[in-house]
Amino acid sequence: MRLRLVPDNTRIDFFRYMRFWLAVSILGILGSFASIAVFGLNYGVDFRGGTLIMAATPEEHDVAEFRGLLTELDVGDVGVTTASDTTGAGRHVVLMRLGVTGEDATNQREVIAQVQAALDQAFPGISYLQVDTVGAKVSDELVLDGVLAVLLSVIGIMFYIWIRFEWQFGLGAAASLLHDAIVVVGLFSLFQMEFDLTIVAAVLTVLGFSINDTVVVFDRVREVLRKYKRMPLVEVLNLAFNETLSRTVMTVLTTMLALLAILIFGGPTVRGFSVAVILGIVIGTYSSIYVASAVVLWFGVKRDWGSAKGETGAKRDARV
Structure with a gap:
């Protein structure tokens, strides 16, 4: 008997309180910048020297x-x-x-x-x-390299999504990844947890996990768009999220089990890494719905995927 954590025919309206969650996302980003400006980051030996x-x-x-x-x-x-x-x-x-x-x-x-x-x-x-x-000089170089690693990863992922889907999806994915990275770093600043190269690796891991979840949803969105060419875009996105909900829940839970084991038994050396990835997975799952899809909903997408001249102005469907 197959384990079912989520019913097959869920009908959750993810976009019912879209404006509220967008406000939460904006406040999270602004709060992260404010925390970094006021408290700074508790740099480890890698960055501080x-x-x-x-x-x-x-x-x-x-x-x-x-x-x-x-x-x-x-x-x-x-x-x-x-x-x-x-x-x-x-x-x-x-x-x-x-x-x-x-x-x-x-x-x-x-x-x-x-x-x-x-x-x-x-x-x-x-x-x-x-x-x-x-040394101090090496630590300064590592700070720059860490920032460049995150930015180049986001840019590369954006172009990949752009080529595979449409430019609206690429912008949505980039906005989601930047949101995840900024909020995770902001939480490390707020709670003054040590920030070193291990945390940079954790942030990159989070970006990989987040884009994987986003691509799965976007792929389902494309399938639904092909099947229901006249369905409002907000309903298309809702249907895609409901159809992939079981997969999302299973992926998050199984990953969390492994990370909790690392957090509990791994010791202080990998504690920061596990905390960063746990926070990032929660934030990334959230942002794939309320950041990436919000951008797609705002700009609209092509209604006829098989035609290069299909409709693109779906903003009128975005009544949220």
């Missing part, structure tokens, strides 16, 4: 002990968190982020050696699992 030391001790120690020692050494901003040991060796793993910046590699090595010597003396038996250093 500094040193990350992952160490393990045979006995458990309070993070305050590590933080106090590092603060006395005057190594800039200090952040200390614990991590789970996935090897089963019974070690106690701690992550230390130091604000050791500058372009002098020799000076950085000397500071790291000084920190390790102090840790060796204070915590006998400590071992170093990972030591990463990012």
Whole structure:
């Protein structure tokens, strides 16, 4: 017996409160920009520059002990968190982020050696699992590269949708993806969660998930347009969303199960990634309805898909 989370013949009117949800989307984007302007982003070592030391001790120690020692050494901003040991060796793993910046590699090595010597003396038996250093210049380049990666991904996806469907669908997809990226980054700013290259990878993952869902819906919209050439566009979109609802729910739930497992058992190293993707999936599913489709509904689409000279002015159908 096939599992059915959604009835086959749903008749949900997704566009009944279209104006309200559009207002929510606009407020979400404006709020994200405001949060970034006021609070900024809590950049990690990748973007801010500094040193990350992952160490393990045979006995458990309070993070305050590590933080106090590092603060006395005057190594800039200090952040200390614990991590789970996935090897089963019974070690106690701690992550230390130091604000050791500058372009002098020799000076950085000397500071790291000084920190390790102090840790060796204070915590006998400590071992170093990972030591990463990012200079200030490299971190600035990474910020630019991260922004370019997101923008180029959106532009590439927009042209792909444009070629496969119509320009209205391309604009809708681009608006949806920009909405998703801005709101996810805004939430990281609002809650001051650490933002590093892992989060950039998560945002790109979210864009991929979101466009996959959007393409499935747009493909169904095209099929319905071919079948019902005189049906108002808002009804076409509603029918397409209802027909793909079961697939959307199953995809979101199965992905969420995997992400929740990563969030709970993955430890602090991948926690930011899992949180970003979870937020992005929820926001992306929402935006495929109330952002991407809203743009298509506003501009209208060709009514006769098989003809290059078919009707295009469907705005009169968009009474929402």
